[in-house]
Amino acid sequence: MKVVALATAALLLTAACTPGSDNPGGAASAPSTVKTDAAAMGDVSLTVWDQEVRGGQAAQMAELNKQFQAKYPNIKLKRVSRSFDDLKTTLRLALSGNDAPDVVQANNGRSDMGEFVKAGQLVPLDKWADAYNWKSRYPASVLQYSRYSADGKTFGEGDLYGMPQVGEVVGIYYNKTKLAALGLEPPKTWADFESALGKAKAAGELPMQLGNLDKWPAIHVFGTVQDKNVPAQQITMLAFGRPGASWKTAENTKAAEALVSWVDKGYFNPGFNGQGYDPAWQDFGKGKGVFLIAGTWLQADLQKALGDKVGFLLPPGASADEKPVVTGGTGLPFAVTNKAKNPDAAAAYINFITSSDAMKVLAGTGNLPIADTSAQQAPAGLAGDIFNAFGTAVSKEGLVPYLDYATPTMYDTIGAALQDLLAKKATPQQFIDKLEADYSKFAGK
Amino acid sequence: MSSPPGEPRKVGYLYILPALLVYGAFLLYPLVRAVHLSLFEWNGITLGKFVGLSNYADVVADAGLRAAFGHALVLIVFYSVLPVVIGLALASVLQRAKVRGLGFFRTVVFLPQVIAMVVVAVSWRHIYAPDGPLNDVLRAVGLDSVARGWLGDYTFALPAVGVIGTWFETGLVTVLLLAGMARIPRERYEAARLDGAGAFAEFFAVVLPAVRGEIAVAVTLTVIAALRTFDLVYVTTSGGPGTSTSVPSYEVYHRAFELGQVGSAAAIGVCLTVLIFVITLGVNRLADRSTA
Numbered sequence: 001m002k003v004v005a006l007a008t009a010a011l012l013l014t015a016a017c018t019p020g021s022d023n024p025g026g027a028a029s030a031p032s033t034v035k036t037d038a039a040a041m042g043d044v045s046l047t048v049w050d051q052e053v054r055g056g057q058a059a060q061m062a063e064l065n066k067q068f069q070a071k072y073p074n075i076k077l078k079r080v081s082r083s084f085d086d087l088k089t090t091l092r093l094a095l096s097g098n099d100a101p102d103v104v105q106a107n108n109g110r111s112d113m114g115e116f117v118k119a120g121q122l123v124p125l126d127k128w129a130d131a132y133n134w135k136s137r138y139p140a141s142v143l144q145y146s147r148y149s150a151d152g153k154t155f156g157e158g159d160l161y162g163m164p165q166v167g168e169v170v171g172i173y174y175n176k177t178k179l180a181a182l183g184l185e186p187p188k189t190w191a192d193f194e195s196a197l198g199k200a201k202a203a204g205e206l207p208m209q210l211g212n213l214d215k216w217p218a219i220h221v222f223g224t225v226q227d228k229n230v231p232a233q234q235i236t237m238l239a240f241g242r243p244g245a246s247w248k249t250a251e252n253t254k255a256a257e258a259l260v261s262w263v264d265k266g267y268f269n270p271g272f273n274g275q276g277y278d279p280a281w282q283d284f285g286k287g288k289g290v291f292l293i294a295g296t297w298l299q300a301d302l303q304k305a306l307g308d309k310v311g312f313l314l315p316p317g318a319s320a321d322e323k324p325v326v327t328g329g330t331g332l333p334f335a336v337t338n339k340a341k342n343p344d345a346a347a348a349y350i351n352f353i354t355s356s357d358a359m360k361v362l363a364g365t366g367n368l369p370i371a372d373t374s375a376q377q378a379p380a381g382l383a384g385d386i387f388n389a390f391g392t393a394v395s396k397e398g399l400v401p402y403l404d405y406a407t408p409t410m411y412d413t414i415g416a417a418l419q420d421l422l423a424k425k426a427t428p429q430q431f432i433d434k435l436e437a438d439y440s441k442f443a444g445k
Numbered sequence: 446m447s448s449p450p451g452e453p454r455k456v457g458y459l460y461i462l463p464a465l466l467v468y469g470a471f472l473l474y475p476l477v478r479a480v481h482l483s484l485f486e487w488n489g490i491t492l493g494k495f496v497g498l499s500n501y502a503d504v505v506a507d508a509g510l511r512a513a514f515g516h517a518l519v520l521i522v523f524y525s526v527l528p529v530v531i532g533l534a535l536a537s538v539l540q541r542a543k544v545r546g547l548g549f550f551r552t553v554v555f556l557p558q559v560i561a562m563v564v565v566a567v568s569w570r571h572i573y574a575p576d577g578p579l580n581d582v583l584r585a586v587g588l589d590s591v592a593r594g595w596l597g598d599y600t601f602a603l604p605a606v607g608v609i610g611t612w613f614e615t616g617l618v619t620v621l622l623l624a625g626m627a628r629i630p631r632e633r634y635e636a637a638r639l640d641g642a643g644a645f646a647e648f649f650a651v652v653l654p655a656v657r658g659e660i661a662v663a664v665t666l667t668v669i670a671a672l673r674t675f676d677l678v679y680v681t682t683s684g685g686p687g688t689s690t691s692v693p694s695y696e697v698y699h700r701a702f703e704l705g706q707v708g709s710a711a712a713i714g715v716c717l718t719v720l721i722f723v724i725t726l727g728v729n730r731l732a733d734r735s736t737a
Contacts, residue, residue, distance in 0.1 A: 018485065018492060018493050018495065019481075019482055019485055019487045019493040019707070020487055020488075020489075020490060020491050020492045020493045088702075089702055092489050092490060092705075095490070096490060111703060111704060111705050115488055115489075115490055115705055116490070118490075118491065119490040119491045121490070212597070213570075213594070213596055213597055213681075213682065213683075213685070214683055215683050215684075215685050269575070270575060270594075271575030271593055271594025271597060272575075272594070272597070273594055273597025273598070273685070273686045274573065274574065274575055274593065274594020274595055274596045274597025274598060274602075274686075275574060275575050275594055275597065276570060276574065279571075279574055408703075408704045408705065409704060411703075412684075412699070415683075415685070416684070416685060416686075416687045416688050417687075419597070419685050419686040419687050420686070420687045423597075423599060423686060423687075425599060425686075425687060
């Protein structure tokens with residue numbers, strides 16, 4: 001009886017407040033004028049939340065913060081660093097609170113940055129972008145990952161809400177020793193690549209490592225195949241979840257069929273749907289498998305495992321000099337919150353950690369700088385391959401977004417659909433239908 | 446009308462007040478708040494929209510979610526039924542055979558309970574891998590055709606996850622039952638023997654009725670564990686392959702933290718709570734009636 005009474009009382013109490021009522025929302029407005037002279041901004045305290053906690057990431061952040069602090073002693077940095085997962089789960093609450101940080105690293109996706117923009121919690125940076133010349137230093141295909149319409153609904157277009165420091169692309173790692181033993185050069189065209197897979201199979205080698213237990217790895221493999229079959233413009237529309245495109249095209253179906261044909265030909269390791277992502281690349285690192293489609297984030301580990309026996313190339317096109325189309329993205333962009341006490345100082349900080357000098361620090365600490373990549377001293381070995389590949393992809397505006405950006409549910413939809421497709425539980429047509437259903441429900445066609 | 450002896454009853458509430466406050470703040474309030482949130486369409490940030498029971502309607506209408514609840518029910522077999530059967534057998538063997546070092550065996554059997562679930566999950570992921578120890582053993586004895594990537598197999602992924610649960614819960618159940626069996630008076634065994642009962646008859650006539658209470662506790666604990674399985678699925682399969690191992694708790698996390706559908710997540714959580722409550726109530730009713 002007591003419990004019921006208590007519950008009723010609590011219900012009455014809480015019924016009075018609708019969740020989120022302390023957060024009216026609405027778009028944050030951009031300032032009309034901006035200041036860029038950080039030294040003249042007086043005493044400012046700047047709280048920065050980032051997730052640069054590992055290895056080279058931690059090193060570059062510490063170094064850049066030290067330099068910033070030395071150059072602008074009037075701006076006092078308060079750094080709060082968390083792991084990616086911690087940041088993702090706490091940022092929502094932090095931004096709603098009154099004691100919100102000034103600068104935050106926010107994940108690009110719709111359920112993070114998109115929601116924050118919708119709630120008016122991030123400040124559009126375009127004025128500062130003009131003042132600091134960001135738009136000429138950063139390629140448009142990079143900045144699109146931090147662009148949203150003011151209502152947060154359109155991704156990839158509209159105002160600029162963040163600036164990333166580093167980049168990543170999905171490419172093809174290859175085992176040089178095995179390729180040479182097969183009498184092959186690194187493939188220069190897509191046809192070369194597919195014939196190399198066939199020859200590896202015929203010679204009794206494992207053509208390609210894939211560990212798809214975690215669901216998402218096949219997204220990168222499919223994305224790479226799709227990039228060769230579908231026009232880049234369409235992929236961008238689909239991947240940003242913007243209306244006006246469709247999964248139900250002959251090209252997309254062809255991409256799905258091409259991927260299934262790899263399964264039929266036995267190009268992947270048996271039981272790949274039950275193999276973890278980490279064991280798969282570790283196996284590649286132990287010399288099992290000729291190719292591995294994966295992101296640049298594996299560079300340090302694979303270089304350690306295989307030394308000079310591993311190379312990296314952008315997925316080749318129909319001809320050797322075709323413009324590259326490659327799945328890729330940026331590190332988490334730094335954004336300014338609407339609670340920032342001094343947005344000019346916040347922007348000055350972001351400018352500092354993304355400047356040409358900062359790119360040098362990034363390269364020097366083993367990161368893949370997103371701008372001026374080709375201008376850096378390219379490191380030796382695999383890292384050098386990756387610098388060149390990324391530089392080419394970015395300077396030729398060849399980046400297309402990850403497919404799971406499209407809608408809040410797409411990560412799960414496409415991950416499960418690809419497991420179904422690769423296990424032959426779904427036909428290419430059913431696979432396409434499933435993606436189209438998710439996409440069109442969101443894009444509202 | 447005579448009141449019971451002792452102090453006036455209302456003072457009793459004063460004694461439980463501290464506990465009630467803690468209980469209320471950390472259990473009742475969150476529960477009520479979750480029910481409240483489940484009536485809204487809310488992304489966790491901006492103003493929520495009151496939608497009444499439509500989140501619940503969606504839970505019932507969503508075929509994927511219904512499947513997830515179905516998977517949780519299958520997991521009950523592995524988390525609860527199998528451990529109780531195995532635990533009964535193990536406990537009676539350990540109890541009957543006057544093994545030296547009973548404490549040691551009890552510790553070994555209980556050990557899985559002490560290990561963090563994430564560690565358990567990572568280890569089993571390795572065991573089930575296409576070239577992992579399980580498949581190595583199968584191949585070594587010539588069962589090459591049976592070897593497969595267990596967690597990526599549409600038929601075997603859910604049972605494979607379930608077996609981990611069986612392994613995990615059996616220790617708890619066994620130790621519970623051992624404690625129960627230790628309390629059975631020696632005279633009952635003697636009486637059964639004198640009546641000519643063999644080992645099996647003795648088990649069904651003496652042991653089983655005596656540990657009914659322990660079985661009820663074990664079933665309650667393991668059913669709750671089965672229905673709220675999250676970490677195991679999150680680490681081993683992420684609900685895959687396809688959606689063949691999705692479970693409701695995973696959906697709660699997914700919707701609240703990844704999709705920003707807090708209302709819908711709360712609705713699933715409330716449904717899960719009700720389901721657990723009903724099942725455990727049923728189990729305890731059953732146990733009470735048969736002891737009475």
